[in-house]
Amino acid sequence: METIKGLKRSCYCGDLRAENIGQEVVLMGWVQKKRNLGGLVFVDLRDRGGICQIVFDTEVDKEAFEKAEKLGSEYVIAIRGEVRERQSKNPNMPTGDVEIFAKELRLLNKSETPPIYIKDDDDVSEALRLKYRYLDLRKPHMQRNLLLRQKVTNIARQYFTEQNFCEIETPFLIKPTPEGARDYLVPSRVNEGKFYALPQSPQLFKQLLMVSGMDRYFQVVKCFRDEDLRADRQPEFTQIDLEMSFVEAEDVMNTIEGFLKILFKEVRGIDLELPLQKMTYAEAMSRYGSDKPDTRFGYEFTDITDVVAGCGFKVFADCAVKGKSVRGINVEGMADKFPRKQISHLEDCAKTYKAKGLAWMKITEEGITSPIAKFFTEDELKAITEKMNAKVGDLLLFVADKDAIVFDALGQVRLAVAEKLGILEEKKDQFNLLWVTEFPLFEEDEENGRYVAKHHPFTSPLDEDIDRLDTEEKDTLRAKAYDIVMNGYEVGGGSVRISDGEVQKKMFDALGMSQEEAQNKFGFLLDAFRFGAPPHAGMAFGLDRLVMLLAGEDNIREVIAFPKNQNAVCPMTNAPSFAEESQLEELNIKVDIKKDEE
């Protein structure tokens, strides 16, 4: 290993075991802890490999002992010494069987008292952790997470390379999309008044690479999106991005499953059973109210709209019309776990997701307890419980509303129930993966009263839906799009692209986009398609989220070395910051902050 001031580091602190007893070693690292005891100085020395106990004894080396007495937390030192059997073994440390008797100590650097403790369970605010990220990253779990991240990308690269994928770097300074909301722009100095954009994804370039015959492309690549931030979003994020020629959806899914199989085996020791479950979007919505269902537990939806169509409870009865429904979940055997207060929490959750309320029934030995029971006849109640497959001890929860609201609100209630019952915690090491397929091709842009592409306008419709592209009922059209879902998170998605010019034309028509507008937006891709585009399809994984799940973390900032906070600010460097006037001048721009209308 490496040499510093004449000392040659021999191993990491964490490497030492009983079999090293008697060896002379040189270690370099940080002082985790120092204490004087029985005329000796004990130092816990920490490096990337772990922690080891060093003993300084005047009888071994007086000079080293005297230097050691002056050490403080996080001082950087090098020591040379002999590995001995530890007197009081520490079974909680991998190196707990040994300690090093130091013959030499070199102080490499001092440290002021660090503002945060270097230990995993330190209960300090995230703001402070991000401000002193260079100290926060000294924590073992953060180092483990970054090493895991490297392992995941290495596995991906090895797998995709073996599968004949070529990793190709696509540009970061690209052309802004007209109306490209959420583009980060970069003013050009040389080309006055013009701007580059940072890519939201390499989508167009990877399709061009297919036109260029590269056959199979992949890339681990940073992408940028200037959106309002949520807990699991960052202005810059990393994708494992890929595209394949001469394939259909099935080929992409098989390829990805091969990757996931190896990934889970190597990272978590889990044998995934292939092929993974496939579920259409429609089925996922009707069973779980979500296009990214957490299938580690049940509590699936039951549609009781028909059963309550003519009942006396107006809220339910009114939903027996197109576009509305009444659906429930049966929290089997758990009625006792949900006193009224808990149910009221669940109702709050439902309301957060725009439901007007959350109806409930408990099945007891004495019959049904429910504030809404009085609105139903005995027969109606019987029909409901039968449809819900309810028995004594069960809790039934219902939402009645527009379908979209029912799905959303009841889906979130389902998750809240699982959280409350400790199911998520209990199953945190279980990974349920599935494909969700046949996504809607379009979604309604309610603000502008028109349809937009759910993925992007190059996504191919299902073959059987192509002829209906000009239909009125655009929300019934399905795409050759697929997401890979893991424990309730979408970790990746992709689609078969349109490579037929005629279909592409119909697609633009359906989106209300003129050929001119299409040309303006995607001209170079459409140009390329005129010269022999192969059929192609692709996929992108969100690396941050994938690593987060594999690491068992619940926040992507735990797997990113230097993340931004929720205001898109880096608390360590204070980026972004004001630029100097002269810089802006060179770039031919001016800051121009509009005050809110006065």
Add this chain to the structure above:
Amino acid sequence: METIKGLKRSCYCGDLRAENIGQEVVLMGWVQKKRNLGGLVFVDLRDRGGICQIVFDTEVDKEAFEKAEKLGSEYVIAIRGEVRERQSKNPNMPTGDVEIFAKELRLLNKSETPPIYIKDDDDVSEALRLKYRYLDLRKPHMQRNLLLRQKVTNIARQYFTEQNFCEIETPFLIKPTPEGARDYLVPSRVNEGKFYALPQSPQLFKQLLMVSGMDRYFQVVKCFRDEDLRADRQPEFTQIDLEMSFVEAEDVMNTIEGFLKILFKEVRGIDLELPLQKMTYAEAMSRYGSDKPDTRFGYEFTDITDVVAGCGFKVFADCAVKGKSVRGINVEGMADKFPRKQISHLEDCAKTYKAKGLAWMKITEEGITSPIAKFFTEDELKAITEKMNAKVGDLLLFVADKDAIVFDALGQVRLAVAEKLGILEEKKDQFNLLWVTEFPLFEEDEENGRYVAKHHPFTSPLDEDIDRLDTEEKDTLRAKAYDIVMNGYEVGGGSVRISDGEVQKKMFDALGMSQEEAQNKFGFLLDAFRFGAPPHAGMAFGLDRLVMLLAGEDNIREVIAFPKNQNAVCPMTNAPSFAEESQLEELNIKVDIKKDEE
């Protein structure tokens, strides 16, 4: 392999050999060439793997034959057929022993006549190649270059991972450096009036990762520099970037040599002899006039300043003062190859690099031929030829001027001589690697009459020069900085960093930078250094240039999928372009082009 429209691709076109005769195969690709001959249709089908000849015969399949007759260049097709022995074998094609008799043809896509030919030796302007890059990338050598690039990064990742390096992604949206000339800025929408910068390198972050104990970091990473473009520069470029803790320069160089050994073996089949040659900056300049000498050939400099100090040729004699010199190269035995006209070309070259002229002498059987011979005595001429080790048939070339101009101009003349003599072409498969070390710590910023850091202000001085940091003669101070040089190109460089606060303070003083200014520029790094910075050193390779050299190309655009041209424009997408007013408004900026003073 993959399936399309019910056909399952069996291999790449280029895979087929005599041993495949009799097999049924399914191929997919582009029509390279089609011709009718003897009642048959022959198609050269191309994919990423190569080219194979397909034969369509009405007797094998009439429908396929009829479809084949209508094929045009670059049509995309799938064929199913039988591999047969080729009648007229083509030894120039890897698949030249076989041809495929097609039983089925599916047209996957048509193509208009492509604006450039899909062949390596097509003599078309680079502007057109870049405009239709998706077609240009169909050329075999471009695909080979991109695959080579992937191979290089894969080798790097495997090697550095094995050497315990952790690949860590550093942020792209960072804090602008005050006075950060050449920063690309990115306006923040959320943080009104503030800007991110795109990183010119991950320098500060990798040093922070050392402070955080990551021990060994590396990354293959895009960097950005908004500078006036030269042939081998791009606004965005890729580095193999690394940093190590607890090391000195020697450790970094050993680690890098291990990488280069494997790289050259795997990519070019060359066994590098280690350790590589090391040459100080001072030696490189005095022998080759360059800090990146091409050592594949000689023609080294000889300093004849002393010899001509008192001579009658004023131009030479006047250079016998500090800071000036007269140096020459002996183009041994090549006097005949340089008639006056050629020497005049060399003189133009010298003048381009600011020399006032290029003096020359030819040693002939009859004596010395030279326009300046008349200014010297016989003894002086003898002393010169002796010092230059000249014999009959040699050409001597001299530049007399300020040292910097002598080095630059004569160094370029040396290269021009090698070019003219065909040495560069002849040695294009030879790779001479060496380390250039002990770079100057400072360089003079002539414009502002002060010294600036040659690398960056965190570069450590040589131990023996630290005490002279406050000296007047700053240009004599040397840094622990090293470059790796290959055939006259700098392909990488690095340094040991300062990790001692006191030395850092002296360094800022030497740069005339107040503590306040330093804090403002590098505050977060200086803060981090207060909490236990390990000794550390690092390196960065220019990936584009490394791959260019390994690929035998002479332009980095040949190894970049979608490069910008010399105006920082992408001719394919027309990036950069004008942004919409609404976008700029959201970003709180305004375009403000200053007209040249009127």
